[in-house]
Amino acid sequence: MAKLVVRGGNPLRGDVAVSGSKNSALGILAAAAMADGESVLDNVPSHTDVFTMCRILRELGARVYIDDDHRFHIDGSGLSKTKPSYDLVRKMRASFYVAGVLLARLGEAEVPLPGGCAIGSRPVDYHIKGFEQLGAEVAIEYGYMKARSNRLQGAKIYVNRASVGTTVNLILAATLSKGVTILENAAKEPEIVDLSIFLNAMGANIRGAGTEVIKIQGVERLHPIEYGIIADRIECATFMIAVGASRGEATLHNVVPEHLRTPIAKLTEAGLHIEEGDTEILVRAHKKPRAVDVETAVYPGFPTDVQQPFVALMSVAEGTSIVRETVFSDRFRYVDELRRMGADIKVEQDSAIIRGVETLTGAPVEVPDLRAGAALVVAALAADGETEVHNSEILERGYERLGDKLAALGADVVLEETVTGREMRVEEFRRSVEVEST
Numbered sequence: 318m319a320k321l322v323v324r325g326g327n328p329l330r331g332d333v334a335v336s337g338s339k340n341s342a343l344g345i346l347a348a349a350a351m352a353d354g355e356s357v358l359d360n361v362p363s364h365t366d367v368f369t370m371c372r373i374l375r376e377l378g379a380r381v382y383i384d385d386d387h388r389f390h391i392d393g394s395g396l397s398k399t400k401p402s403y404d405l406v407r408k409m410r411a412s413f414y415v416a417g418v419l420l421a422r423l424g425e426a427e428v429p430l431p432g433g434c435a436i437g438s439r440p441v442d443y444h445i446k447g448f449e450q451l452g453a454e455v456a457i458e459y460g461y462m463k464a465r466s467n468r469l470q471g472a473k474i475y476v477n478r479a480s481v482g483t484t485v486n487l488i489l490a491a492t493l494s495k496g497v498t499i500l501e502n503a504a505k506e507p508e509i510v511d512l513s514i515f516l517n518a519m520g521a522n523i524r525g526a527g528t529e530v531i532k533i534q535g536v537e538r539l540h541p542i543e544y545g546i547i548a549d550r551i552e553c554a555t556f557m558i559a560v561g562a563s564r565g566e567a568t569l570h571n572v573v574p575e576h577l578r579t580p581i582a583k584l585t586e587a588g589l590h591i592e593e594g595d596t597e598i599l600v601r602a603h604k605k606p607r608a609v610d611v612e613t614a615v616y617p618g619f620p621t622d623v624q625q626p627f628v629a630l631m632s633v634a635e636g637t638s639i640v641r642e643t644v645f646s647d648r649f650r651y652v653d654e655l656r657r658m659g660a661d662i663k664v665e666q667d668s669a670i671i672r673g674v675e676t677l678t679g680a681p682v683e684v685p686d687l688r689a690g691a692a693l694v695v696a697a698l699a700a701d702g703e704t705e706v707h708n709s710e711i712l713e714r715g716y717e718r719l720g721d722k723l724a725a726l727g728a729d730v731v732l733e734e735t736v737t738g739r740e741m742r743v744e745e746f747r748r749s750v751e752v753e754s755t
């Protein structure tokens with residue numbers, strides 16, 4: 318419905334503030350609904366996925382509103398319903414986090430199973446196995462997971478593939494359980510650490526977040542707090558790459574450079590000049606990037622969510638690079654769109670072989686999924702001529718005002734929407750952020 322029109326060739330220059338982390342916010346918003354009383358969250362990004370989570374929590378009986386300073390207020394006192402609607406849950410996979418919250422708080426959850434999506438099959442079998450190990454009775458019926466337990470009981474659980482979502486859901490569920498839960502092979506992503514710091518401040522007892530073994534001593538209840546979400550490392554990496562692709566120079570503010578070790582190392586190898594401050598990163602790129610091989614991996618490896626914009630950068634690099642995707646089964650579908658812009662990319666099983674071309678050319682392209690959309694925008698910034706990025710509303714799932722931020726850095730970007738499209742989105746947004754009277 319929306320379309321970003323990008324005329325390439327302007328080097329990005331200046332300063333940009335990176336928003337709060339989407340994936341941190343999604344877990345923390347759900348966690349906030351586990352306490353009676355109002356928690357207040359700062360630095361929550363205005364992403365459509367964030368609003369979807371808010372709407373689901375409201376539907377379940379939590380009180381959620383956004384104040385004039387864009388702080389999110391969440392009060393779980395009224396949490397009483399155990400079945401979120403399919404229409405909301407199907408919008409994003411992280412909706413499944415409410416399963417952990419409902420089981421912990423109400424002893425019952427009936428949540429639609431998320432289906433596959435544009436990045437490959439995305440089952441929730443590890444989550445379900447974990448709930449069972451915590452003592453829940455689980456049945457899959459008519460597309461729903463129905464889980465029940467009087468009170469969950471701590472257990473020792475091995476998290477398959479160090480899954481991020483499973484680690485989040487089991488932390489949520491175990492926080493209010495009886496006894497001790499040990500998660501082995503837990504995800505180590507910064508978003509897991511952020512969630513654990515948040516929950517501990519609410520009265521939980523979680524140790525070891527950020528390592529492979531997380532120990533959760535269940536507590537009786539949590540209390541509300543005020544908290545600020547960490548910066549979005551994926552948005553930050555995307556901007557670093559965009560600066561590289563446009564051969565510009567910019568400083569990214571409000572970031573956590575430690576969260577970006579591998580992307581910084583790989584971009585430096587590709588010839589970008591990067592300087593780190595405490596909470597900012599300067600990126601300078603005045604020449605063509607060099608080809609660099611990358612393999613995605615769980616944190617602290619190269620993030621799968623940065624794979625796509627990185628492939629776009631490699632499309633205009635000097636030489637041939639191989640990018641291997643090891644996290645998701647089908648995360649190269651978007652390369653067809655990059656090829657329309659003149660990229661020379663061959664996909665063989667889990668790897669993309671990218672032969673850098675002299676220049677890309679603007680073309681009409683379509684966003685298949687969030688991070689692929691970022692790749693198309695990066696390519697458009699580097700391309701000769703105009704690129705119409707269709708379905709660009711998908712970018713709003715994880716990038717806050719991307720067009721405005723790029724325009725402020727000097728990019729020639731215009732957001733076009735059909736009248737009906739804009740009306741529908743504005744209406745949806747209004748319903749999501751509607752401020753309740755206090």
Ligand code: EPU
Nearest residue numbers: 340411438439440441442443444478480481482483644645
């Ligand atoms: N997996 C299963 N069964 C499960 C859970 C996961 O087979 O029950 C598989 C997945 O299909 C995948 C692998 O295990 O192949 C790892 O998936 P993981 O559970 O770690 O991913 P996720 O929790 O679904 C989160 C982020 C993703 C990010 C991945 C990997 C959130 C809300 N989402 O997804 O973010 O790519 O971790 O880092 O935190 C994005 O922001 O665009 C995005 C997709």
